[in-house]
Amino acid sequence: MSRSASLAAERLRSTSSARRARERALEICAWASLVLALVPLVAIGIFLIGQGVRSLSLEFFTSDPPGDLSATGGGIRNAVVGTLMMTGLATLVAVPVGIALAVFSREIGGRVAAAVRFVVDVLAGLPSIVVGIFVYSLVVVATGHFSGYAGAVALAVIELPVIVVATDELLRLTDRRIDEGTRALGMLRWRSFLSVFIPTALSGIITGIMLAVSRAIGETAPLIFTALGNNFFTLDLNEPVQAMPLLIYRNALNSAFPAARDRAMGTALVLVVIVLGFNLAGRWIARRARPADQR
Amino acid sequence: MTPGSHAGGIRTLARRPGLSQDGWFRLALRGVALLVIVPILWMMVDTFSVTVPVWERFGIPGFVVGARWAPSFTIYGALPFIYGTILTSAIAMLIAVPVAVLIALLITEILPARARTAVAVTVDLLAAIPSVVYGLWGLLVLVPFLRPFEQAVAGTLGTVIPFLAGPTPGPSYFAAGVVVSIMIVPIIAALSREVFAATPRLQREAVRALGGTRWDVIRTVVLPIGRSGVLAAIILGLARAIGETIAVTMVIGNAPKIGASIFSPGFTLASVIANEFNEANQELHPEALIALGLVLLVISVLVNGLAILIRGRFARGVGRVA
Numbered sequence: 001m002s003r004s005a006s007l008a009a010e011r012l013r014s015t016s017s018a019r020r021a022r023e024r025a026l027e028i029c030a031w032a033s034l035v036l037a038l039v040p041l042v043a044i045g046i047f048l049i050g051q052g053v054r055s056l057s058l059e060f061f062t063s064d065p066p067g068d069l070s071a072t073g074g075g076i077r078n079a080v081v082g083t084l085m086m087t088g089l090a091t092l093v094a095v096p097v098g099i100a101l102a103v104f105s106r107e108i109g110g111r112v113a114a115a116v117r118f119v120v121d122v123l124a125g126l127p128s129i130v131v132g133i134f135v136y137s138l139v140v141v142a143t144g145h146f147s148g149y150a151g152a153v154a155l156a157v158i159e160l161p162v163i164v165v166a167t168d169e170l171l172r173l174t175d176r177r178i179d180e181g182t183r184a185l186g187m188l189r190w191r192s193f194l195s196v197f198i199p200t201a202l203s204g205i206i207t208g209i210m211l212a213v214s215r216a217i218g219e220t221a222p223l224i225f226t227a228l229g230n231n232f233f234t235l236d237l238n239e240p241v242q243a244m245p246l247l248i249y250r251n252a253l254n255s256a257f258p259a260a261r262d263r264a265m266g267t268a269l270v271l272v273v274i275v276l277g278f279n280l281a282g283r284w285i286a287r288r289a290r291p292a293d294q295r
Numbered sequence: 296m297t298p299g300s301h302a303g304g305i306r307t308l309a310r311r312p313g314l315s316q317d318g319w320f321r322l323a324l325r326g327v328a329l330l331v332i333v334p335i336l337w338m339m340v341d342t343f344s345v346t347v348p349v350w351e352r353f354g355i356p357g358f359v360v361g362a363r364w365a366p367s368f369t370i371y372g373a374l375p376f377i378y379g380t381i382l383t384s385a386i387a388m389l390i391a392v393p394v395a396v397l398i399a400l401l402i403t404e405i406l407p408a409r410a411r412t413a414v415a416v417t418v419d420l421l422a423a424i425p426s427v428v429y430g431l432w433g434l435l436v437l438v439p440f441l442r443p444f445e446q447a448v449a450g451t452l453g454t455v456i457p458f459l460a461g462p463t464p465g466p467s468y469f470a471a472g473v474v475v476s477i478m479i480v481p482i483i484a485a486l487s488r489e490v491f492a493a494t495p496r497l498q499r500e501a502v503r504a505l506g507g508t509r510w511d512v513i514r515t516v517v518l519p520i521g522r523s524g525v526l527a528a529i530i531l532g533l534a535r536a537i538g539e540t541i542a543v544t545m546v547i548g549n550a551p552k553i554g555a556s557i558f559s560p561g562f563t564l565a566s567v568i569a570n571e572f573n574e575a576n577q578e579l580h581p582e583a584l585i586a587l588g589l590v591l592l593v594i595s596v597l598v599n600g601l602a603i604l605i606r607g608r609f610a611r612g613v614g615r616v617a
Contacts, residue, residue, distance in 0.1 A: 023508045030401035033394040034414065037484075040477045041421050044432050097331055104324040116328050119335055125531075125599030126592065127538025129565045133588040134338040137345050157335070190320035218425025221540040221569055228573070245427045245541075252431045252545060261435070268428045279423040283416065 055266025070257035078233040082241040090155035098163030124161035132222030148237030151227030159212040166208025170201035203289035210282025220245035346586040364551040371583035379561040384536040386472025395483035403491040422481035430545030433474040463558045466548030483532040490524030524609035530602035540565040564591040
């Protein structure tokens with residue numbers, strides 16, 4: 001500490017007006033950066049609301065898109081249902097597995113836990129398109145066709161590291177006194193996790209889940225190789241299934257047609273509202289759970 | 296007595312009556328771990344085995360540095376896409392790094408405590424917007440918006456430097472770099488913010504007590520201590536930039552060759568896979584695209600590993616000075 005303090009003293013010998021000017025310059029640059037970063041956020045907001053709202057109607061949610069992208073009319077029912085089914089199934093799988101993996105690497109350790117940690121680290125850093133390729137060669141090639149199940153597996157693999165990391169972080173923060181308390185009471189370890197540690201960390205885990213879901217809902221790249229997309233309404237996950245990001249992507253590539261362009265923007269608006277909803281809800285839960293002085 | 300040995304002693308006491316139940320608990324956890332890890336590792340090996348014909352035909356160096364990608368002639372080389380990935384990531388980093396670090400400094404060092412969370416959450420929202428929405432906005436709004444600027448640069452600097460020359464069709468390496476920069480600002484800003492916030496308070500106060508300005512605090516305390524942490528944040532941002540797929544696919548122009556100028560259309564590793572995979576019906580074409588995915592996998596594992604190493608060093612460094 002004394003080293004940087006004395007360094008600072010040495011460097012403070014410049015005149016005060018020059019120092020004030022530097023202070024100003026720093027503030028101006030920092031504020032300018034913030035404005036620069038928020039311009040796209042505002043621009044996207046204006047773009048989506050200004051152009052996307054036009055497409056919204058009851059029909060937009062209750063009918064399926066026309067077979068020909070350039071034709072007007074129709075809606076995005078199949079994509080909304082497909083996204084909900086695949087993300088829902090992925091979350092149902094990824095949540096218990098992710099929590100179990102985190103508990104495993106905290107509680108048991110050893111070589112398998114090191115392997116788990118390594119694989120989770122790799123998954124967390126993997127571009128989602130690579131996840132798509134993996135699941136393609138594991139599920140699509142093996143079953144011989146694109147399917148909603150393959151899409152759900154890809155989304156689960158994307159959610160998994162987010163949930164493991166969030167749970168692991170919380171278990172690590174569990175108060176040592178609580179841990180020792182459960183041991184002093186002679187509690188079985190599985191009981192300690194099920195009725196003490198996980199409930200204590202629950203709001204944080206829920207936040208992790210919400211953030212994982214908000215990421216998975218918006219993913220496009222891994223679905224190209226797995227769920228593929230579909231112009232028809234289906235509840236059968238064994239068939240190719242449409243999703244909102246896929247629908248936006250395919251229609252945007254045909255945005256020379258006004259109908260495709262409007263459909264893409266309307267869907268984007270709906271998707272962003274859903275994603276931000278999950279994201280903000282997750283943050284809100286995390287904030288509420290923290291003690292008031294740390295908010 | 297260390298806490299560990301204390302807890303361990305109690306555990307041996309508790310274990311006697313509950314051995315079987317906790318034994319089952321451990322067994323179940325092990326089972327789940329193996330059930331997840333084995334298929335994921337299998338998936339990676341399996342993916343590699345699909346691409347074996349590509350490696351056999353072109354050799355690993357031949358494929359990686361091959362400059363020509365012509366599916367109809369069964370010629371596959373990854374170089375145009377590696378080039379595109381490096382160029383767009385470099386453009387994105389040049390724009391995003393200073394902006395993100397300054398935002399992090401603004402939040403931790405300049406803003407009053409009450410405003411910090413609000414600003415931080417707003418910046419974080421940029422990270423929540425799906426990639427495909429950035430792509431849509433980039434395609435319909437940003438690309439046309441950037442064109443006059445591109446034309447101005449190509450018409451002046453571009454006449455001297457071929458790397459900045461026209462034509463400027465719109466979708467390009469440059470447009471992709473700009474879109475990606477917007478997407479990685481919140482990542483680098485959030486991670487740098489945590490690094491800066493971890494600066495020991497005593498050191499800041501020491502500089503302030505000597506009459507230092509906030510700039511002096513940043514220059515003599517926050518940046519030197521946070522250097523490796525910010526570097527790790529930047530590298531994690533780079534990893535995201537390298538893997539960004541759909542938004543890039545929508546604004547890069549999709550041309551499978553090395554463009555001469557940053558305003559030329561091109562492809563990145565990730566975007567060529569997304570763009571060509573569903574129509575890949577030439578000999579070895581799907582296998583070659585999957586091989587590109589493996590190249591991307593290797594690059595992103597290396598970059599992420601580097602970030603984890605550097606972050607570990609930062610955590611130890613803070614532990615020492617604090």
